[in-house]
Amino acid sequence: MKLINYGMKNISMSDALSPDQLEERLYQIGAERYHNLHPFHKLLHKGALNKGQVQAWALNRYCYQAAIPRKDSALMSRVEDRELRREWIHRVTDHDGMEDDPGGIQRWLILTRALGLDDDYVTSYAGALPATRFAVEAYVRFVREQDLLSAVASSLTELFAPKIHRERISGMIENYDFIDKDIMIYGIRRLKQAPRDAKFALRYVREHARRPDQQKAVFDALIFKTNVLWAQLDALHHAYLEPRQIPPGAFVPDDPSE
């Protein structure tokens, strides 16, 4: 695939990709940069981590889950189109729940609880790595401050999410005796929710990113988002795996060699 030279001062519409080419490039970014490629995830899924390391992962990942409704509300707060808001609000209710549904954040706490972590400790973020929180808040700010097309495009990692959820669910249930199917309920629910969301966002960018500058914004947004996810695993890897340097104040597993 021919890449556009975005350094050019004057980009003409003839440099624009077709919607199919745009989509192909988005999948290429995923294939190169999605965090399923990160060494920490590979170790997590294949059962190579100890319980303390899985705790650290679940505890830090909670920060991300808990921020999603703020991120999606920020997007909605900028949308003039009522139909788009009515579509997008499902992302908020999927995570926060609504009426009888406790929502995805509560489902994530089923995992951290089963791992022996106290709810108050997890939800306080007290033991989370600062790098996790910086990355998560960078995502919320991005969606709040960048153009709407970029904000929508930053959600496109959902395109690659079902694969990682499937790997994670089967791998973790199989490889850890402290993990079972009931505990992994968050990921199981996301297998249904993520494809719906991703399909909508993909259709949106195919429709709205027609000019080369808009298409570049979409690629940049997706790359930014893959960085948000990757940086969280880098921080976990550094703190809990190698060189295992836990920053002051961050979660310290009971027994790292357990």
Next chain:
Amino acid sequence: MKLINYGMKNISMSDALSPDQLEERLYQIGAERYHNLHPFHKLLHKGALNKGQVQAWALNRYCYQAAIPRKDSALMSRVEDRELRREWIHRVTDHDGMEDDPGGIQRWLILTRALGLDDDYVTSYAGALPATRFAVEAYVRFVREQDLLSAVASSLTELFAPKIHRERISGMIENYDFIDKDIMIYGIRRLKQAPRDAKFALRYVREHARRPDQQKAVFDALIFKTNVLWAQLDALHHAYLEPRQIPPGAFVPDDPSE
């Protein structure tokens, strides 16, 4: 009621009002500043306006209704507390609708449509007064940028809304031959929704505004919001009633003397 001297440099906790005193002062602000006191509203309700003036009111008021979900999403985007978000989201769905419910914005269009205004014209804001849009966007920005307590407190005009909806519904149905009950469905639904919302927000500020500086922020937020509503009627009054100076580009009724 003794008013606190907020000019004082050092305010001690002893200057704080009790929750009941706080609430009393909020109702006092409503009694002095809510837009049911505005001459334009009095004329609207008692049937003293012509159809063109009612069209102008409904058309401009649409801008406000349509902005409410952005305003409430902006608030949610700042809330860490999942329970508060789960409560607040009803304000978004009340206006945007959800699933089968078309929501309050669509119900407002029933009114503008019945008044003979084209949906596309209304929803484009093309004929709205600039002052209306400035006031409405000031409200969205306020909620996005001020502290959370102020953002919540700015919704407290809902405390006074049922009264104005009742006056408006009965007055307009009685006094205009082009208005009937089906058309006023927006206001009829708000009679149920507003008290629920107001009760929650009132409980929130009673609980969270304990220090004098917090209580001042709450009063300022409510006064700001009454100004947002009042300024919209001032602009309508000026453009369509007296001195009847319609700004360039704004809606011009077919026959002002109709």
